[in-house]
Amino acid sequence: MTGYKVKVSVELVECDESISGSPTEQQDGSFSMVISEKDAVSIDKCEKTILQTAYPTIRSALSEHLTGVSQKKSW
Amino acid sequence: MSEVGEQVIQNSCPYKVDGEAGRFTFLTHSILKDADVQYNTGQDVFSCLHGKEYYRTTGFKEIALIYGDTEESYRKTTRLINRIRYQEKGGTPSRTLHEATEREGTSLLEHITRKSEQILSQHGFEETGIYQGENPEYTQSVPVFLDQEKIDDALSLCTEGCSFSDGYIDNPIGYEDPSETVNIAVDDVNVKRQEDNRIPGQKRTEHKRKYAHNTIARLSHNETKYVLNGVSTTSLLPIIMSFLLTNGLSGKRFQFFTDGHTVLNTAIMNFYSWKENMGIILDWYHLGKKCGELLSQTMNGRKLRNEVLNKLKPLLWYGLTDKAIEFLREIPEKDIKNSQSLEKLIAYLERNRPYIPCYAARKELGLCNSSAVGEKANDLIVSERQKNNGMSWTKKGTVALAAITALAQNNEYRKWFEEKDIDFKLAA
Numbered sequence: 001m002t003g004y005k006v007k008v009s010v011e012l013v014e015c016d017e018s019i020s021g022s023p024t025e026q027q028d029g030s031f032s033m034v035i036s037e038k039d040a041v042s043i044d045k046c047e048k049t050i051l052q053t054a055y056p057t058i059r060s061a062l063s064e065h066l067t068g069v070s071q072k073k074s075w
Numbered sequence: 076m077s078e079v080g081e082q083v084i085q086n087s088c089p090y091k092v093d094g095e096a097g098r099f100t101f102l103t104h105s106i107l108k109d110a111d112v113q114y115n116t117g118q119d120v121f122s123c124l125h126g127k128e129y130y131r132t133t134g135f136k137e138i139a140l141i142y143g144d145t146e147e148s149y150r151k152t153t154r155l156i157n158r159i160r161y162q163e164k165g166g167t168p169s170r171t172l173h174e175a176t177e178r179e180g181t182s183l184l185e186h187i188t189r190k191s192e193q194i195l196s197q198h199g200f201e202e203t204g205i206y207q208g209e210n211p212e213y214t215q216s217v218p219v220f221l222d223q224e225k226i227d228d229a230l231s232l233c234t235e236g237c238s239f240s241d242g243y244i245d246n247p248i249g250y251e252d253p254s255e256t257v258n259i260a261v262d263d264v265n266v267k268r269q270e271d272n273r274i275p276g277q278k279r280t281e282h283k284r285k286y287a288h289n290t291i292a293r294l295s296h297n298e299t300k301y302v303l304n305g306v307s308t309t310s311l312l313p314i315i316m317s318f319l320l321t322n323g324l325s326g327k328r329f330q331f332f333t334d335g336h337t338v339l340n341t342a343i344m345n346f347y348s349w350k351e352n353m354g355i356i357l358d359w360y361h362l363g364k365k366c367g368e369l370l371s372q373t374m375n376g377r378k379l380r381n382e383v384l385n386k387l388k389p390l391l392w393y394g395l396t397d398k399a400i401e402f403l404r405e406i407p408e409k410d411i412k413n414s415q416s417l418e419k420l421i422a423y424l425e426r427n428r429p430y431i432p433c434y435a436a437r438k439e440l441g442l443c444n445s446s447a448v449g450e451k452a453n454d455l456i457v458s459e460r461q462k463n464n465g466m467s468w469t470k471k472g473t474v475a476l477a478a479i480t481a482l483a484q485n486n487e488y489r490k491w492f493e494e495k496d497i498d499f500k501l502a503a
Binding site for chain 1: 092094095096120121130132133134493
Protein backbone atom coordinates (compact mmCIF):
# COMPACT_ATOMS: atom_id res chain seq x y z
CA MET A 1 0.00 0.00 0.00
CA THR A 2 1.40 3.45 -0.99
CA GLY A 3 -1.00 5.92 0.58
CA TYR A 4 -4.33 6.78 2.07
CA LYS A 5 -7.25 8.22 0.20
CA VAL A 6 -9.33 10.77 2.10
CA LYS A 7 -12.94 10.60 1.00
CA VAL A 8 -15.50 13.06 2.23
CA SER A 9 -19.08 13.12 1.16
CA VAL A 10 -21.76 15.34 2.63
CA GLU A 11 -25.31 14.62 1.62
CA LEU A 12 -28.52 16.45 2.24
CA VAL A 13 -31.40 14.13 1.41
CA GLU A 14 -35.11 14.39 2.06
CA CYS A 15 -36.36 12.16 4.88
CA ASP A 16 -39.33 11.58 7.15
CA GLU A 17 -37.34 11.29 10.39
CA SER A 18 -37.98 13.51 13.37
CA ILE A 19 -35.97 16.72 13.72
CA SER A 20 -32.86 16.48 15.91
CA GLY A 21 -31.24 19.35 17.74
CA SER A 22 -27.69 18.02 17.62
CA PRO A 23 -25.60 15.59 15.52
CA THR A 24 -26.14 11.95 16.42
CA GLU A 25 -23.73 9.12 15.69
CA GLN A 26 -25.05 6.39 13.42
CA GLN A 27 -24.26 2.69 13.59
CA ASP A 28 -21.77 2.97 10.69
CA GLY A 29 -19.81 5.67 12.59
CA SER A 30 -21.10 8.56 10.50
CA PHE A 31 -22.93 11.51 12.01
CA SER A 32 -26.26 12.94 10.93
CA MET A 33 -28.68 15.64 11.93
CA VAL A 34 -32.24 16.18 10.75
CA ILE A 35 -33.50 19.70 10.08
CA SER A 36 -36.94 20.97 9.13
CA GLU A 37 -38.00 21.71 5.56
CA LYS A 38 -38.09 25.40 6.48
CA ASP A 39 -34.51 25.33 7.78
CA ALA A 40 -33.38 23.45 4.67
CA VAL A 41 -34.25 26.56 2.60
CA SER A 42 -32.21 28.86 4.86
CA ILE A 43 -28.59 29.37 3.80
CA ASP A 44 -27.64 30.19 7.39
CA LYS A 45 -29.30 27.14 8.93
CA CYS A 46 -27.93 24.76 6.24
CA GLU A 47 -24.39 26.05 6.69
CA LYS A 48 -24.59 25.83 10.46
CA THR A 49 -26.02 22.32 10.41
CA ILE A 50 -23.45 21.03 7.94
CA LEU A 51 -20.56 22.48 9.95
CA GLN A 52 -22.08 21.24 13.19
CA THR A 53 -22.32 17.73 11.74
CA ALA A 54 -19.04 17.80 9.83
CA TYR A 55 -16.77 18.54 12.76
CA PRO A 56 -17.75 15.49 14.86
CA THR A 57 -17.39 13.43 11.68
CA ILE A 58 -13.90 14.85 11.08
CA ARG A 59 -12.86 14.25 14.70
CA SER A 60 -14.24 10.73 14.65
CA ALA A 61 -12.52 9.94 11.31
CA LEU A 62 -9.20 11.31 12.58
CA SER A 63 -9.51 9.38 15.81
CA GLU A 64 -10.36 6.13 14.06
CA HIS A 65 -7.65 6.55 11.45
CA LEU A 66 -4.91 7.39 13.97
CA THR A 67 -5.92 4.50 16.20
CA GLY A 68 -5.56 2.27 13.15
CA VAL A 69 -2.17 3.78 12.29
CA SER A 70 -0.99 3.31 15.85
CA GLN A 71 -2.19 -0.26 15.89
CA LYS A 72 -0.49 -0.93 12.58
CA LYS A 73 2.80 0.62 13.71
CA SER A 74 2.79 -1.37 16.90
CA TRP A 75 2.67 -4.70 15.08
CA MET B 76 -43.94 25.02 -8.84
CA SER B 77 -44.25 25.80 -12.55
CA GLU B 78 -47.57 25.35 -14.31
CA VAL B 79 -48.57 24.68 -17.91
CA GLY B 80 -47.27 27.37 -20.23
CA GLU B 81 -44.51 28.33 -17.84
CA GLN B 82 -40.84 27.67 -18.37
CA VAL B 83 -38.16 27.13 -15.76
CA ILE B 84 -34.82 28.70 -16.62
CA GLN B 85 -31.50 28.86 -14.85
CA ASN B 86 -30.53 32.42 -13.87
CA SER B 87 -27.40 33.65 -15.59
CA CYS B 88 -25.77 35.04 -12.43
CA PRO B 89 -24.96 32.56 -9.71
CA TYR B 90 -25.99 33.39 -6.15
CA LYS B 91 -22.89 34.30 -4.16
CA VAL B 92 -22.44 33.34 -0.52
CA ASP B 93 -19.67 34.28 1.91
CA GLY B 94 -20.10 31.84 4.74
CA GLU B 95 -18.44 30.26 7.70
CA ALA B 96 -17.75 27.36 5.34
CA GLY B 97 -16.06 29.67 2.83
CA ARG B 98 -17.05 31.53 -0.31
CA PHE B 99 -19.21 29.59 -2.76
CA THR B 100 -21.89 30.11 -5.36
CA PHE B 101 -25.00 28.21 -6.38
CA LEU B 102 -27.46 28.48 -9.21
CA THR B 103 -30.89 29.98 -8.83
CA HIS B 104 -33.88 29.64 -11.16
CA SER B 105 -36.74 31.66 -12.57
CA ILE B 106 -40.16 30.74 -13.89
CA LEU B 107 -41.03 32.52 -17.13
CA LYS B 108 -44.44 32.94 -18.66
CA ASP B 109 -44.60 34.71 -22.00
CA ALA B 110 -41.03 35.97 -21.40
CA ASP B 111 -42.09 37.58 -18.11
CA VAL B 112 -40.44 36.47 -14.87
CA GLN B 113 -43.18 35.09 -12.60
CA TYR B 114 -40.95 33.80 -9.83
CA ASN B 115 -37.22 34.06 -9.10
CA THR B 116 -35.71 31.93 -6.38
CA GLY B 117 -32.78 34.39 -6.27
CA GLN B 118 -35.20 36.95 -4.82
CA ASP B 119 -38.25 35.04 -3.66
CA VAL B 120 -36.56 32.19 -1.80
CA PHE B 121 -33.18 33.69 -0.91
CA SER B 122 -32.39 37.28 0.07
CA CYS B 123 -32.15 39.57 -2.94
CA LEU B 124 -28.56 40.56 -3.77
CA HIS B 125 -27.42 43.53 -5.79
CA GLY B 126 -24.49 43.73 -8.21
CA LYS B 127 -21.41 42.02 -6.88
CA GLU B 128 -22.91 41.57 -3.43
CA TYR B 129 -22.38 38.39 -1.42
CA TYR B 130 -24.86 36.94 1.03
CA ARG B 131 -23.00 36.87 4.35
CA THR B 132 -24.20 34.11 6.61
CA THR B 133 -24.81 34.63 10.31
CA GLY B 134 -21.97 32.20 11.06
CA PHE B 135 -19.60 34.27 8.91
CA LYS B 136 -20.65 37.50 10.62
CA GLU B 137 -20.18 35.99 14.04
CA ILE B 138 -16.64 34.86 13.25
CA ALA B 139 -15.53 37.77 11.05
CA LEU B 140 -17.15 40.60 12.99
CA ILE B 141 -17.67 39.53 16.59
CA TYR B 142 -14.57 37.37 17.05
CA GLY B 143 -12.67 39.06 14.22
CA ASP B 144 -12.45 42.68 13.22
CA THR B 145 -13.82 44.13 16.46
CA GLU B 146 -10.72 42.66 18.10
CA GLU B 147 -8.06 42.74 15.40
CA SER B 148 -7.34 44.67 12.19
CA TYR B 149 -9.35 43.94 9.04
CA ARG B 150 -6.22 42.56 7.39
CA LYS B 151 -5.42 40.15 10.21
CA THR B 152 -9.05 39.06 10.43
CA THR B 153 -9.33 38.25 6.73
CA ARG B 154 -6.06 36.34 6.86
CA LEU B 155 -7.38 34.32 9.78
CA ILE B 156 -10.85 33.56 8.42
CA ASN B 157 -9.52 32.68 4.98
CA ARG B 158 -6.99 30.38 6.61
CA ILE B 159 -9.61 28.69 8.79
CA ARG B 160 -11.82 28.16 5.76
CA TYR B 161 -8.90 26.86 3.61
CA GLN B 162 -9.61 29.59 1.07
CA GLU B 163 -6.50 31.71 1.10
CA LYS B 164 -6.97 32.16 -2.63
CA GLY B 165 -10.37 33.48 -3.59
CA GLY B 166 -11.31 34.19 0.00
CA THR B 167 -12.70 37.41 1.42
CA PRO B 168 -10.52 40.47 0.66
CA SER B 169 -9.79 42.70 3.67
CA ARG B 170 -11.25 45.79 1.97
CA THR B 171 -14.52 43.91 1.41
CA LEU B 172 -14.67 42.88 5.07
CA HIS B 173 -13.93 46.48 6.06
CA GLU B 174 -16.81 47.80 3.95
CA ALA B 175 -19.18 45.03 5.04
CA THR B 176 -18.47 45.76 8.71
CA GLU B 177 -19.05 49.47 8.21
CA ARG B 178 -22.34 48.78 6.43
CA GLU B 179 -23.46 46.42 9.19
CA GLY B 180 -22.57 48.95 11.91
CA THR B 181 -24.27 51.81 10.07
CA SER B 182 -27.38 49.73 9.51
CA LEU B 183 -27.42 48.81 13.23
CA LEU B 184 -27.12 52.46 14.28
CA GLU B 185 -29.94 53.41 11.90
CA HIS B 186 -32.07 50.63 13.36
CA ILE B 187 -31.38 51.80 16.94
CA THR B 188 -32.24 55.39 15.97
CA ARG B 189 -35.53 54.30 14.33
CA LYS B 190 -36.37 52.05 17.28
CA SER B 191 -35.60 54.86 19.68
CA GLU B 192 -37.81 57.32 17.78
CA GLN B 193 -40.69 54.83 17.86
CA ILE B 194 -40.31 54.25 21.60
CA LEU B 195 -40.15 57.98 22.31
CA SER B 196 -43.20 58.65 20.19
CA GLN B 197 -45.15 55.80 21.88
CA HIS B 198 -44.47 57.42 25.26
CA GLY B 199 -45.45 60.90 24.12
CA PHE B 200 -41.92 62.24 23.77
CA GLU B 201 -40.69 64.29 20.86
CA GLU B 202 -38.26 62.62 18.44
CA THR B 203 -35.51 64.71 20.01
CA GLY B 204 -36.29 63.09 23.39
CA ILE B 205 -37.81 66.19 24.98
CA TYR B 206 -40.98 65.61 26.99
CA GLN B 207 -43.67 68.25 26.74
CA GLY B 208 -46.62 66.21 27.94
CA GLU B 209 -48.24 66.15 31.34
CA ASN B 210 -47.78 62.55 32.46
CA PRO B 211 -46.97 62.88 36.18
CA GLU B 212 -44.77 59.78 35.94
CA TYR B 213 -42.29 61.87 33.98
CA THR B 214 -42.94 65.41 35.13
CA GLN B 215 -43.44 64.98 38.84
CA SER B 216 -40.43 62.90 39.67
CA VAL B 217 -39.23 63.91 43.11
CA PRO B 218 -35.61 63.06 43.90
CA VAL B 219 -35.32 59.85 45.92
CA PHE B 220 -32.45 59.85 48.39
CA LEU B 221 -31.22 57.45 51.06
CA ASP B 222 -32.65 57.60 54.62
CA GLN B 223 -31.28 60.58 56.54
CA GLU B 224 -30.23 58.18 59.30
CA LYS B 225 -27.96 56.27 56.94
CA ILE B 226 -26.51 59.50 55.58
CA ASP B 227 -25.87 60.81 59.11
CA ASP B 228 -24.08 57.58 60.01
CA ALA B 229 -21.87 57.89 56.94
CA LEU B 230 -21.14 61.55 57.66
CA SER B 231 -20.20 60.80 61.25
CA LEU B 232 -17.84 58.08 60.01
CA CYS B 233 -16.32 60.70 57.69
CA THR B 234 -15.90 63.12 60.58
CA GLU B 235 -13.82 60.56 62.47
CA GLY B 236 -11.09 60.56 59.84
CA CYS B 237 -11.44 64.17 58.76
CA SER B 238 -9.40 67.14 59.91
CA PHE B 239 -11.71 69.75 58.38
CA SER B 240 -14.65 71.45 59.98
CA ASP B 241 -18.03 70.00 59.03
CA GLY B 242 -18.63 72.11 55.89
CA TYR B 243 -18.98 68.94 53.86
CA ILE B 244 -22.18 68.08 55.72
CA ASP B 245 -23.81 71.01 53.92
CA ASN B 246 -22.81 69.80 50.46
CA PRO B 247 -26.06 70.22 48.49
CA ILE B 248 -25.60 67.15 46.30
CA GLY B 249 -27.92 64.41 47.53
CA TYR B 250 -27.13 60.76 48.20
CA GLU B 251 -29.24 58.73 45.81
CA ASP B 252 -30.85 55.41 46.71
CA PRO B 253 -28.96 52.92 44.51
CA SER B 254 -31.98 50.62 44.15
CA GLU B 255 -33.97 53.55 42.75
CA THR B 256 -31.20 54.86 40.53
CA VAL B 257 -29.83 54.20 37.07
CA ASN B 258 -26.14 55.09 36.84
CA ILE B 259 -25.23 56.53 33.45
CA ALA B 260 -21.59 57.16 32.61
CA VAL B 261 -21.26 59.26 29.46
CA ASP B 262 -17.95 60.09 27.86
CA ASP B 263 -16.48 61.08 24.55
CA VAL B 264 -13.71 59.17 22.84
CA ASN B 265 -11.74 60.65 19.99
CA VAL B 266 -9.67 58.69 17.51
CA LYS B 267 -7.36 60.01 14.81
CA ARG B 268 -9.34 60.95 11.76
CA GLN B 269 -8.43 60.13 8.20
CA GLU B 270 -8.31 62.90 5.64
CA ASP B 271 -11.64 62.97 3.82
CA ASN B 272 -9.86 63.18 0.49
CA ARG B 273 -6.26 62.26 0.01
CA ILE B 274 -4.68 64.28 -2.75
CA PRO B 275 -1.70 62.41 -4.22
CA GLY B 276 1.58 64.20 -3.64
CA GLN B 277 0.16 66.59 -1.05
CA LYS B 278 2.08 66.67 2.21
CA ARG B 279 0.16 66.21 5.42
CA THR B 280 -0.04 69.22 7.69
CA GLU B 281 0.77 68.19 11.22
CA HIS B 282 -0.26 71.43 12.91
CA LYS B 283 -3.94 70.66 12.97
CA ARG B 284 -4.64 67.15 14.17
CA LYS B 285 -8.12 65.97 13.29
CA TYR B 286 -10.21 63.59 15.32
CA ALA B 287 -13.23 61.42 14.71
CA HIS B 288 -15.71 61.51 17.53
CA ASN B 289 -17.55 58.76 19.43
CA THR B 290 -19.82 59.10 22.46
CA ILE B 291 -20.20 56.09 24.72
CA ALA B 292 -22.83 55.67 27.42
CA ARG B 293 -22.82 52.85 29.93
CA LEU B 294 -26.06 52.37 31.78
CA SER B 295 -26.28 50.21 34.87
CA HIS B 296 -28.97 49.36 37.37
CA ASN B 297 -29.04 46.57 39.96
CA GLU B 298 -26.13 44.54 38.54
CA THR B 299 -27.41 44.81 34.96
CA LYS B 300 -25.83 46.94 32.26
CA TYR B 301 -25.97 48.05 28.64
CA VAL B 302 -23.64 50.05 26.42
CA LEU B 303 -24.79 52.51 23.77
CA ASN B 304 -22.73 54.50 21.29
CA GLY B 305 -23.31 57.35 18.89
CA VAL B 306 -21.65 60.11 16.93
CA SER B 307 -22.35 62.79 19.53
CA THR B 308 -23.87 63.45 22.95
CA THR B 309 -26.88 65.15 21.36
CA SER B 310 -27.62 62.15 19.15
CA LEU B 311 -27.12 59.70 22.02
CA LEU B 312 -29.28 61.36 24.69
CA PRO B 313 -32.63 60.56 22.98
CA ILE B 314 -31.46 56.96 22.54
CA ILE B 315 -30.57 56.74 26.25
CA MET B 316 -34.02 58.12 27.08
CA SER B 317 -35.79 55.59 24.84
CA PHE B 318 -33.73 52.80 26.40
CA LEU B 319 -34.77 53.88 29.91
CA LEU B 320 -38.40 54.05 28.82
CA THR B 321 -38.41 50.62 27.21
CA ASN B 322 -36.79 49.12 30.31
CA GLY B 323 -39.38 50.67 32.61
CA LEU B 324 -36.76 52.85 34.30
CA SER B 325 -38.15 56.27 33.48
CA GLY B 326 -39.36 56.74 37.06
CA LYS B 327 -35.94 56.04 38.56
CA ARG B 328 -33.29 58.61 39.33
CA PHE B 329 -30.90 59.23 36.43
CA GLN B 330 -27.44 59.67 37.96
CA PHE B 331 -24.94 60.79 35.34
CA PHE B 332 -21.18 60.53 35.76
CA THR B 333 -19.10 62.77 33.52
CA ASP B 334 -15.59 64.13 33.17
CA GLY B 335 -16.82 67.69 33.80
CA HIS B 336 -16.72 68.72 30.15
CA THR B 337 -18.96 71.80 29.92
CA VAL B 338 -20.55 70.86 26.58
CA LEU B 339 -21.44 67.40 27.88
CA ASN B 340 -22.86 68.66 31.20
CA THR B 341 -24.85 71.42 29.49
CA ALA B 342 -26.27 68.99 26.94
CA ILE B 343 -27.39 66.61 29.72
CA MET B 344 -28.89 69.36 31.88
CA ASN B 345 -30.76 70.89 28.93
CA PHE B 346 -32.04 67.54 27.74
CA TYR B 347 -33.40 66.51 31.14
CA SER B 348 -34.69 69.95 32.11
CA TRP B 349 -38.16 68.37 32.57
CA LYS B 350 -36.91 65.76 35.05
CA GLU B 351 -36.28 66.69 38.63
CA ASN B 352 -34.99 63.32 39.79
CA MET B 353 -31.66 63.44 37.98
CA GLY B 354 -28.18 64.65 38.69
CA ILE B 355 -24.62 64.86 37.44
CA ILE B 356 -21.57 63.90 39.42
CA LEU B 357 -18.09 64.92 38.41
CA ASP B 358 -16.15 61.71 38.34
CA TRP B 359 -13.44 61.65 41.05
CA TYR B 360 -10.78 60.25 38.73
CA HIS B 361 -11.19 63.08 36.23
CA LEU B 362 -11.33 65.71 38.96
CA GLY B 363 -8.00 64.50 40.38
CA LYS B 364 -6.48 64.23 36.91
CA LYS B 365 -7.52 67.74 35.92
CA CYS B 366 -6.17 69.20 39.17
CA GLY B 367 -2.88 67.39 38.66
CA GLU B 368 -2.53 68.57 35.06
CA LEU B 369 -3.34 72.21 35.73
CA LEU B 370 -1.18 72.34 38.87
CA SER B 371 1.76 71.01 36.85
CA GLN B 372 1.39 74.03 34.59
CA THR B 373 0.83 76.39 37.52
CA MET B 374 3.46 75.56 40.07
CA ASN B 375 7.18 76.18 40.16
CA GLY B 376 8.48 72.63 40.16
CA ARG B 377 7.17 69.17 40.86
CA LYS B 378 7.78 69.32 44.59
CA LEU B 379 5.57 72.37 45.08
CA ARG B 380 2.95 70.93 42.72
CA ASN B 381 2.74 67.74 44.75
CA GLU B 382 2.55 69.65 48.02
CA VAL B 383 -0.37 71.72 46.75
CA LEU B 384 -2.09 68.70 45.20
CA ASN B 385 -1.77 66.72 48.43
CA LYS B 386 -3.55 69.52 50.30
CA LEU B 387 -6.10 70.21 47.57
CA LYS B 388 -7.32 66.66 46.95
CA PRO B 389 -8.54 65.97 50.52
CA LEU B 390 -10.59 69.19 50.38
CA LEU B 391 -12.21 68.05 47.15
CA TRP B 392 -12.66 64.49 48.47
CA TYR B 393 -14.90 66.01 51.16
CA GLY B 394 -16.67 68.14 48.54
CA LEU B 395 -15.33 71.38 50.06
CA THR B 396 -15.09 73.24 46.75
CA ASP B 397 -15.21 76.71 48.32
CA LYS B 398 -12.37 75.86 50.68
CA ALA B 399 -10.42 74.35 47.78
CA ILE B 400 -10.78 77.55 45.76
CA GLU B 401 -9.85 79.63 48.82
CA PHE B 402 -6.77 77.45 49.32
CA LEU B 403 -5.73 77.90 45.68
CA ARG B 404 -6.14 81.67 45.92
CA GLU B 405 -3.82 81.72 48.93
CA ILE B 406 -0.88 80.10 47.14
CA PRO B 407 2.07 82.53 47.45
CA GLU B 408 2.88 84.28 44.19
CA LYS B 409 6.54 83.27 44.35
CA ASP B 410 5.48 79.61 44.02
CA ILE B 411 3.42 80.25 40.89
CA LYS B 412 4.91 79.81 37.44
CA ASN B 413 1.78 80.41 35.40
CA SER B 414 -1.10 82.27 37.01
CA GLN B 415 -3.35 81.73 33.97
CA SER B 416 -3.34 77.98 34.60
CA LEU B 417 -4.25 78.62 38.22
CA GLU B 418 -7.18 80.77 37.09
CA LYS B 419 -8.18 77.99 34.71
CA LEU B 420 -8.23 75.50 37.57
CA ILE B 421 -10.26 77.85 39.75
CA ALA B 422 -12.71 78.43 36.88
CA TYR B 423 -12.97 74.67 36.36
CA LEU B 424 -13.83 74.15 40.04
CA GLU B 425 -16.31 77.06 40.02
CA ARG B 426 -17.98 75.68 36.91
CA ASN B 427 -18.23 72.17 38.33
CA ARG B 428 -19.17 73.19 41.86
CA PRO B 429 -22.77 71.87 41.44
CA TYR B 430 -21.39 68.47 40.43
CA ILE B 431 -18.77 67.97 43.16
CA PRO B 432 -20.29 65.93 45.99
CA CYS B 433 -18.76 64.76 49.26
CA TYR B 434 -16.99 61.78 47.74
CA ALA B 435 -15.96 60.55 51.20
CA ALA B 436 -19.56 60.18 52.37
CA ARG B 437 -20.57 58.60 49.09
CA LYS B 438 -17.82 56.04 49.57
CA GLU B 439 -19.07 55.25 53.08
CA LEU B 440 -22.57 54.81 51.65
CA GLY B 441 -21.30 52.45 48.95
CA LEU B 442 -22.34 54.85 46.18
CA CYS B 443 -20.56 55.22 42.88
CA ASN B 444 -17.91 57.97 42.82
CA SER B 445 -16.27 57.38 39.53
CA SER B 446 -17.03 56.72 35.92
CA ALA B 447 -14.30 54.06 35.91
CA VAL B 448 -16.76 51.53 34.51
CA GLY B 449 -17.64 54.06 31.82
CA GLU B 450 -13.96 54.56 31.07
CA LYS B 451 -13.56 50.81 30.84
CA ALA B 452 -16.46 50.72 28.39
CA ASN B 453 -14.64 53.34 26.30
CA ASP B 454 -11.57 51.14 26.24
CA LEU B 455 -13.54 48.05 25.31
CA ILE B 456 -15.72 49.70 22.70
CA VAL B 457 -13.27 52.08 21.04
CA SER B 458 -9.77 52.56 22.42
CA GLU B 459 -8.44 48.99 22.51
CA ARG B 460 -9.24 48.44 18.85
CA GLN B 461 -9.08 51.90 17.35
CA LYS B 462 -6.34 53.75 19.22
CA ASN B 463 -3.27 51.89 18.06
CA ASN B 464 -0.15 53.18 16.34
CA GLY B 465 -0.72 54.38 12.81
CA MET B 466 -4.47 53.88 12.86
CA SER B 467 -6.82 56.53 11.56
CA TRP B 468 -10.53 56.35 10.91
CA THR B 469 -13.30 57.97 8.99
CA LYS B 470 -16.14 59.50 11.03
CA LYS B 471 -18.53 56.85 9.76
CA GLY B 472 -16.03 54.00 10.13
CA THR B 473 -15.17 54.57 13.79
CA VAL B 474 -18.80 54.83 14.93
CA ALA B 475 -19.91 51.83 12.84
CA LEU B 476 -17.15 49.60 14.20
CA ALA B 477 -17.87 50.81 17.74
CA ALA B 478 -21.55 49.93 17.20
CA ILE B 479 -20.63 46.35 16.29
CA THR B 480 -18.31 46.13 19.32
CA ALA B 481 -21.13 47.39 21.57
CA LEU B 482 -23.42 44.81 19.97
CA ALA B 483 -20.94 42.11 21.01
CA GLN B 484 -20.56 43.59 24.51
CA ASN B 485 -24.33 43.63 24.97
CA ASN B 486 -24.52 40.06 23.67
CA GLU B 487 -27.15 41.12 21.15
CA TYR B 488 -25.37 39.99 18.01
CA ARG B 489 -27.20 36.70 17.41
CA LYS B 490 -30.59 38.38 17.38
CA TRP B 491 -29.27 41.19 15.22
CA PHE B 492 -27.67 38.89 12.65
CA GLU B 493 -30.64 36.53 12.52
CA GLU B 494 -33.61 38.86 12.90
CA LYS B 495 -32.18 42.34 12.26
CA ASP B 496 -33.50 43.43 15.63
CA ILE B 497 -32.15 43.82 19.18
CA ASP B 498 -33.73 43.28 22.61
CA PHE B 499 -32.61 46.72 23.84
CA LYS B 500 -32.78 45.44 27.43
CA LEU B 501 -30.41 45.65 30.38
CA ALA B 502 -28.59 42.35 30.87
CA ALA B 503 -26.29 40.85 33.46
